[in-house]
Amino acid sequence: MLALALLRWPQPPWLSTDFQHLLPETNKQYWTGQANKAVAASLESEVLLLVRGPENAPVGRFLAEAVVQLEEAGFAEEGFELSEARRWQALARTLQPFSRGLLRPGDFISLDNDAQGYLRGLRALLYSPLGGPFLAGLQEDPLGLFRNYLQSAAPNSASVDSAVGVTEIRVIRVPRAMSGFNRLAGLYQQYGSLRERAQNQGLEFHAVGAPLYSAYGVESGRREMSTIGGASLLLLATLLVWVLGSVRGLGLMLLSVGVGVAAGLSVTVLVLGEIHILTLVFGASLVGISADYSFHYLAHSRLPGWTPAEGLVPVYRGLLLGVLSSATAFAALTLLPFPGVRQIGLFMASGLFGSFLTVCLLYPSLYRGSASARELPRFLQGRPLAYVWWFAPVTVVVLAMPGLLLLHSQDDVRDFYAVPAELQYDEDLIGRLRGNINGSQYLLVQAADENALLTLEEQLRRELDVTLTGISQLVPSVEAQLASLSLQRRLSRQGVTEAFLASLGFDQNFIDSWQAALMAPYEPLALKDLQVLDLPLGTGGFLGCRDGQCASWMRMDGEPGSADIERLAALAAAVRVVDPIEDINQLMGEYRRGILASLLLGSLAVMILLVLTLGPLRALHILALPVAACLGSLGAIGYIQGYYGIINMLALLLVLGVGLDYGIFRGVTAPAKQGATSLAISLSAVTSILVFGMLALSDTPVIAEFGLTIALGLTLAYILSWFSTGWDDS
DSSP states (O other): OHHHHHHHOOOSOOEEOOGGGGSOGGGOOHHHHHHHHHHHHHHSSEEEEEEEESTTOOHHHHHHHHHHHHHHTTSSOTTHHHHHHHHHHHHHHHHGGGGGGOOOHHHHHHHHHHHHHHHHHHHHHHTSGGGHHHHTTTTTOTTSHHHHHHHHHSOSTTOOOOOSSEEEEEEEEOOGGGOSHHHHHHHHHHHHHHHHHHHHTTOEEEEEOHHHHHHHHHHHHHHHIIIIIHHHHHHHHHHHHHHHOOHHHHHHHHHHHHHHHHHHHHHHHHHHSOEEHHHHHHHTTHHHHHHHHHHHHHHHTTSTTOOGGGTTHHHHHHHHHHHHHHHHHHHGGGGSSOHHHHHHHHHHHHHHHHHHHHHHHHHHHHOOOOTTOOOOOHHHHSOOOOSOTTHHHHHHHHHHHHHHHHOEEOOOGGGGSOOOHHHHHHHHHHHHHHTOOOTTOEEEEEESSHHHHHHHHHHHHHHOSSEEEOGGGTSOOHHHHHHHHHHHHHHHHTTHHHHHHHHTTOOHHHHHHHHHHHHSOOOOOOGGGGTTSOOOTTOOOEEEEETTEEEEEEEEESOOOHHHHHHHHHTTTTEEEEOHHHHHHHHHHHHHHHHHHHHHHHHHHHHHHHHHHHOHHHHHHHHHHHHHHHHHHHHHHHHHTSEEOHHHHHHHHHHHHHHHHHHHHHHHSOGGGHHHHHHHHHHHHHHHHHHHHHHTTOSSHHHHHHHHHHHHHHHHHHHHHTTOOOOOOO
């Protein structure tokens, strides 16, 4: 396997983090995917800082010091504001030759309705104490129209509506080099430090941005791995060494689990060409099943008369049926049209075979037994409880039925991460102050060509009540540019602009040259003229053209009202409101239903396999255990919280796999050797319930949900295993 991996391993990037790679091929929409990437790129590295305090408080100084502190720690690009200013300067230089056709809508209306009134107001401003900044570029832009146009294209990121004291904000960009797992955690620590410093000075420090949420996730993840993970690993190692009496046995178990994970990773990448990070996260639960094979081998080594040469004989049939059954159940996932689910199915099935082969091929040579192994506890030396075999599973299902009836589906990607109270407060506060709480929604606009796209954007900005930001604010349609040019030429021919320029003191030579430039042939600005530019933060939105269709995305500030929704409905063929979070939630619902279908399909396939090998009665007897455990766990979730989602379905896959192992080994082990099987099942149950039960204490909702579901299911599977009577193979 390693040799094949070295020969056939694909070129990077074989590890995918793009959520679009999890989408079914038939459901992928090219422009939606491109827009989601653009929206994510515009948010993934920016953090908005806000400082406020009473009148005369050193708000500006503290904000400047905060930026310096973040720059020195490496969490803010040095000179970001200077770089942003240079981007605006480059944009202005590119647009300047086309300025005759660039008017913001408000200026166009003012000049068309009352040009004299507009120019009188401008002259009054120039002669006022506030007019100094406007005099620098007076010769290049004597009417101030180009300056207004650029200002209208700038995002409204620096404005706040605060009635209390002084408020200042600043936007920083987190360098890509600091987005790694080991580095990003420090950003949240810096955030907490700045909040504390601000409070000590009588100020308020707030921040919002995707990097902060990621930093908190990394920080909490590291904290939980060092506490929950470390504690569970120590307890597991101590328990296994104490019961098995062999450090080598513990090492071999870790070896088989490691080979299983390596096999899952290698086969998935070699077959599919990539693997998603979420597949690896879920694949870590492979430990819970693959360790069972080691437990059964090592537990049977404690029986009287055991020898290494014959060590595989008493467990081989159970191991083979166990791996075939579990792999069959997971292989059912590969039949679904979801790339992410197919990856999980292939990873788990191949990983289980890797662990199985490790036990069968290496353990007989490497494990010689343990002289210090303790005698089996008395309660493990007896046979399982001799009740009617179907009584316990049916009882569990009946007790779970009210909980199952209480369940309703809930698929929300926001359940995948925890939001601390201080970050949630900051997000709400900054959203209220800026007045642009709009969630994640945006408009996806499509048209036959670039000019039709720009025209449609202009129509939306005119007709909708929400504030829209799009590429048409930088590049108007050809019709809009020609209309702006025509208006300015008309005012020039009427002598309006000539009189205004003369009133400012310009000589006739300047006025004549300015009018000549206005009347010269004009080539409208086009989107291609901006292709070479690195556009400033918050501008742009053009996605490109493909197969006779062009597209762009427009940021929305505010929620569309009923009138806006009606207008958008009339343009449904060309304009669509996209909510990435809602799209992901719908996708998660499809995944959840797909995994449920695979659970049913996998159970049917396992049933057929067991019927062919053991007969219908024994097959039904074995399968009843994991099915009842899954239903009981889901019923308990119904009692506890009343809803379920994709995480619960993924957890039930593991419960099904482990429960199958319990049932199979109970069903194929002779009565005289049931004690060793009881020990193996008990070790598997205790270790798995311990690990996943501690995950239920996690502050991250998705991890806690995953751990709770598995812990409940495995507890029921373990209890039910004591009601599964062994069969005499004679």
